[in-house]
Amino acid sequence: MKKKLLVALCLSIAAAHATAADDSADLVLSGRIDGAAHESYIELPFEVPAGTGRITVEFDYGGREEKTTIDLGLIDPQGFRGWSGGNKRMFTVALDDATPSYRAGPLPAGRWHLLLGVPNIRQGAVSDYTARIDFTPADLPERLPAALLPMLREGAGWYRGDLHMHTAHSDASCPSQQGAKVPCPLFLTLQAAEERRLDFVAVTEHNTASHLQELRGLQPYFDRLLLLPGMEVTTFQGHANVFGLQAGLDFRVGDTVRDWNALIAEAVRRGLPLSVNHPALPSDERCMGCGWRPTGGTDWSKVVAVEAVNGQDAGTPVSGIPFWHARLNEGYRLTGVGGSDNHDATLRDSQFGRSRVGAPTTVVHAQSLSQPAILDGIRAGRVFVDLDGSGATLDLSARHGEAIVAMGENLALPTDAEAEFELRVSGALGARVELIVDGRVEPLLADAKVAMQEQAFSWRWRSDGGRHWLRADVRAGDGRLLLVGNPVYVNFQER
Template sequence: MRALLTLFLVSFSFCALAQTAPDRVLHGDISGRDNNTYRSVPFDVPAGVTRITVQFSYTGREEHTTIDLGLLGPDGFKGQDGFRGWSGGSKQVFTVSATDATPSFLPGPIQPGRWTLLLGIPNIRAKSHASYTAHIWFARDAATAWGPEVLNPPLRTQAGWYRGDLHMHGAHSDGSCTSQSGAKRVPCPLFLTVQHALDRGLDFIALSDHNTVSQFNDMRELQPYFDRLLLIPAREITTFQGHANLFGVVQPVDFRVSSASVPDWSALLRHVASLHGLISINHPIRPDDERCMGCGWAPAKPVDMHLVQAIEAVNGLDAMIPVLSGIPFWQNQLNQGLHLTAVGGSDNHDAKLVMPTPGGSSLIGTPTTVVHARELSMPAILDGIRAGHVFVDVQGTRDRLLEMTATAGERHAEMGDSLPAAAGTAVHVAIHVLALAGDRAELVLDGKPLQLTTDLNIHGTDQTLSFDWPSDGKRHWLRANVRGSAGELLMVGNPVYINE
């Protein structure tokens, strides 16, 4: 119930954001007398605003009327943060905030006071008339931090399975690659990461540099061009007691766990919860010593794990190295009654690095986190992860699919859902797979293999395996994996929770 309430509140906040009316609507008219002049259009920004988004339109284009657009803060051209940008006529929608801004505009603090849309009118015919309208939105909290839907419309509006990589690094932290000449290693530009992700056939990536939010401004420049790949703002909260990815929040977050301001991980997680962010513990089973200080999950004090939404069960190639796999850590949390979604991330630090195989592809997208979402947008992807509608494609293919559903009477559940099933009820489980012929499904009940008489070998490229499991009326979780012919882990499914 707690998880369901949290999902409802977060989903409501994002849906409300998409439908919110503008905070200000400004109208005006111009005529031929305004040719080659500037006009100031003031509007008041109240205290507490963290982002300003403007949508600007005007009539008369068929008569070659042109209105250019700029933005001034309360200090106008006099103050250090007064001039906030000039796009000419190139932008119909733009945003400014402390962390990022639409290209042509400058990020910086949003000071309360009188701001100004600066209009330049390079051309309007002597006998022409035109009107303009500016819709202005104010973000006041983290739930609206990335901006209204007019600024970030869904890249696709269809519901479906979307493939992505939730963990990667570039020039904004410790990601590096060879320079253009190949002569030296340099901080790896963000666009290389994005291009390689697109080449891998991914639908979304989360750009998760260590503790910083500087990459968000670059994302504003790249996203309009990469209109087939969703760029999700993220960061890897990197502490001396473990790492975790924070998705969907652009405000700086104090990451100094064990300091006076952040005494422990629970304090940090409570702050993140107030920002409506999604948090995922990264590579929990890693050395925590001089080889990789702080990489393993090693909190000095107990952590309220109800404040965590996901676990990076597969990091890079660690599914091939059982002693580094995060799956046992994740399953232990499930056995304690927590509903935490298993995700995967490449943890890529070199966008140009490829698999050590002939014709090897980029390591970005290995593994791939596959999310069932209502559309391809940041709110929808994060809601899908919160709901547990996720599987991990360990090798990062373009076409493998793992779906599991469970039915008891008239009740139906998919991965991440809860299913009531009274004692003696036959729970019908169906596992649908694609592109896994020759491999084998396996079932895991409460962390242990579930022995069945059903044939779980996969014989076709599109196949559904099914069986009935008798409920004992107690709490359980049940999930599926797929393994290759040599026993290698290929697919990791999230659980259906029974009698939760």
């Protein structure tokens, strides 16, 4: 029999939170236990509103110094949902993922219970507890409470990551212990990224969200490596990555989803930046549905990025760079990114013996190492691609009067006005820089050779009043592409 509760239970509903990182909880359950609760279970009821897609609980209590211990579990209207004991002060359950100890799955509306277990509280002791509970709407699954958006590193700077990779959750394979070809465990991909000293990875499985559960469980361990849940939306009319998703996304373009523009609109509605992948690949029996050829066209104004570099495709006939340039020439501001598209984290580079995870690396200027900041950084476009993951850097800016703009930004420049451009390159000794204006290589620099560990190149550029974009690449002495920079825009439409 359950002991009689000696809890002063108070329920207060905080204002519904409006932003992803809002710190206020939707519901706070607080109360007090005393010695009478020793070795008992307490069920704290709470109502889950209809249309809830995620429940997140943060729990804390006093009296630990007196060895008071309160364990934690969860009961849904149908029964037991999980038990984390004293292992976790925070947990989340959603349709596609849950903190280890808990079961992912549907979240029926109605009466749920937070289950407290009290293995110890001394006679005469009291303990105040607080459970802060957040409800994420099912139709806005990316609206996460702050507790689920860890800040791995504070401060603005350059953060290095791989935006395109697959594991056992889609079509990655690697050798088993005995050498059989088996679906390749996700953990190996993250270990390879850690070895390459990446700051973030987007795990982008084909059309599934089954990896969200594993990423949820692994993020606390990988506290130097930000894990961005992603999906490679893989259709018969092309592939695109979305980053930061927290629930599945219907991919059946031409079937349940009208066309790619409907899918792009859905990504925008959920706040998922979308990047069109390997657009210049063929779409035939060599690579089925790989090239970008949406039957209903593409609303490029809603697309955030183009995968300019996929694996080792730079300089080949299927490179995405000319495709990206063509869209920029049409007046769209699209961040050029890269992704290894790794399908076997154990495969080693023949030259360096490193995993091919992180080749290429996308380097993003962001306000911190956190999911919202990295996604904002990709949107803003102060980004370059480091093809070998060598650690070399590139940054381009332009100044006109008081206005200084970075890569990804727009400079309004009237006819005959001159802008001062500056390109900074580091870690690329012996390489040469190449300037690209509206898709053409322009010899604006007298000497484009990188002669110092850190070097700045500057030049003046006169406007004809028209719309232009300028960006820089860095090439090795043998012409091989090392770094791909993003454009500074001139007289483009403001976003």
